[in-house]
Amino acid sequence: MFMSEYNHSIDAKGRVIVPAKFREELGESFVVTQGLDGCLFVFPNSEWQNFEEKLKSLPMANKDARKFVRFFLAGAALVEVDKQGRILLPSVLREFAALEKDVVLVGVGSRVEIWDKKRWEDATSFDDMDEVAEHMADLGLNI
Numbered sequence: 001m002f003m004s005e006y007n008h009s010i011d012a013k014g015r016v017i018v019p020a021k022f023r024e025e026l027g028e029s030f031v032v033t034q035g036l037d038g039c040l041f042v043f044p045n046s047e048w049q050n051f052e053e054k055l056k057s058l059p060m061a062n063k064d065a066r067k068f069v070r071f072f073l074a075g076a077a078l079v080e081v082d083k084q085g086r087i088l089l090p091s092v093l094r095e096f097a098a099l100e101k102d103v104v105l106v107g108v109g110s111r112v113e114i115w116d117k118k119r120w121e122d123a124t125s126f127d128d129m130d131e132v133a134e135h136m137a138d139l140g141l142n143i
Contacts, residue, residue, distance in 0.1 A: 006105045010101060015082075015088050016114070018085055031077070032089065035113055039097055041113060097119075
C-alpha cells in the first residue's frame with residue numbers, strides 16, 4: 001500500500017525522482033495517466049490491469065462511460081525508472097497537471113498521485129474533515 005508525501009523537482013528534461021519506497025512497490029516500469037483533481041495517477045502494472053478491466057466493463061452505449069474511459073486511457077503512458085530512480089513524464093501529462101518545477105508525490109493506497117506543489121497545497125485544505133468524515137460514513141466507512 002502506498003502512503004506518505006514526498007517533495008521533489010522536475011528537471012529541465014521533464015524527469016522526476018520516484019521515492020525509493022514507491023519504487024519498491026511500483027517496480028521498474030508502471031503506468032502514469034491523467035488523474036482527477038488536476039493531478040497524475042501512477043499505477044503499478046497489476047493495479048493498472050485491474051483498473052483497465054473495470055474500464056472495459058463499462059457500457060459503451062453510455063456517453064459518460066465512454067468519456068471516462070477516454071480520459072484515463074488516452075493520456076496513459078508506460079514509464080520506466082532510470083538508474084538514478086527517475087521517470088520521464090510525457091509533456092502532455094506535465095501540461096495536464098501543470099507540472100513545471102516543484103512537485104509532490106503522494107501515496108494514496110493502491111496508487112501514487114503526482115501534484116504540482118501549489119495545486120497540492122490548494123487542494124489539501126483539511127479544514128472540512130469532520131464534514132467529509134460524515135460523508136464517508138454514508139459510503140460505509142465508519143471510524
